[in-house]
């Protein structure tokens with residue numbers, strides 16, 4: 001099926017006499033008639049539900065829809081995008097391991113990996129997303145276990161060359177993890193270009209209404225972890241907590257997601273609530289329509305800003321003048337996303353003043369919402385970064401991040417016009 005159809009009809013497939021709409025299985029636990037039946041679930045000898053921290057039918061159906069949209073083999077939901085990125089990396093990295101990461105990833109991911117995971121003994125080399133293939137290869141070490149990047153970086157709007165990153169990762173026998181939050185699977189299919197694992201903050205366009213936090217991890221099934229048992233012992237050697245199960249042997253292409261579910265979710269517990277998964281599914285049903293409007297509106301706003309005499313620069317990959325236009329055309333021919341970053345000639349002070357005059361666009365710590373919203377990354381999402389890190393992340397002090405919503409374009413531009421005046 002086409003992505004538009006999967007958005008609406010994917011996931012929940014009701015049987016005869018079952019509800020047309022995905023039910024919310026608002027239950028922490030599931031009933032069995034024998035102790036043995038339940039025991040088999042704990043031993044991973046049978047599949048089934050027993051406790052919502054590990055799996056829940058509502059969540060699984062929504063994960064399946066996201067899996068189908070990305071073209072993967074298995075997927076899981078998490079409580080937030082942060083949890084998704086954490087699990088995606090921690091599932092294959094442990095103390096003593098190393099990650100290669102693009103410098104322009106979202107501030108929360110940067111913090112998670114370079115500060116929090118560092119305390120767990122996992123080191124990281126931050127690379128320029130525009131580094132040449134050879135420069136990229138220099139960042140790898142013996143203990144490198146994955147490469148991490150974002151399709152379109154939040155908020156630098158850098159479009160990553162997925163094929164270049166995938167080639168470097170694969171030459172060093174590690175998977176490429178791509179955070180596809182901004183593009184969504186409607187606009188970009190990272191697996192088609194060599195990415196192995198995709199993550200999402202479903203809090204953004206997928207939910208689309210600023211209602212529920214959530215995350216997702218999807219495995220393409222293409223990276224053969226079993227080929228490198230010394231690199232990925234967690235997947236390729238017996239897990240004593242499940243009586244010696246070897247994930248790659250028992251679950252094949254499902255090994256990575258199975259391990260993240262039965263081990264990380266069991267022990268760390270960042271499960272999405274079934275209620276949130278239900279809301280996420282409602283959001284997914286219109287994702288294709290909303291993305292089309294977000295992109296059309298953002299394109300019009302970017303063109304308007306580009307010709308405005310108070311605007312110093314505009315960064316939107318849909319503009320032919322943009323540095324990433326060619327990459328965006330290659331990887332996202334249908335459009336990129338609704339987020340634009342721009343700077344005013346009046347600098348940081350001017351940016352803050354202009355934002356306070358906006359009426360329709362609200363100042364919120366959010367992005368990728370149906371409602372137009374703005375944020376000042378240097379004061380908000382990237383506040384923890386020093387000058388040098390801000391520069392590496394592509395965050396200028398005067399940068400305004402504008403998330404263009406799906407209201408009427410005339411009203412969005414009129415709001416910007418009066419605030420700029």
Ligand code: PLP
Nearest residue numbers: 080081082106154181201203214
């Ligand atoms: N990844 C990206 C690209 C994001 O923009 C965000 C949040 O803004 C996250 C991950 C973290 O997601 P969440 O806020 O759902 O934890």
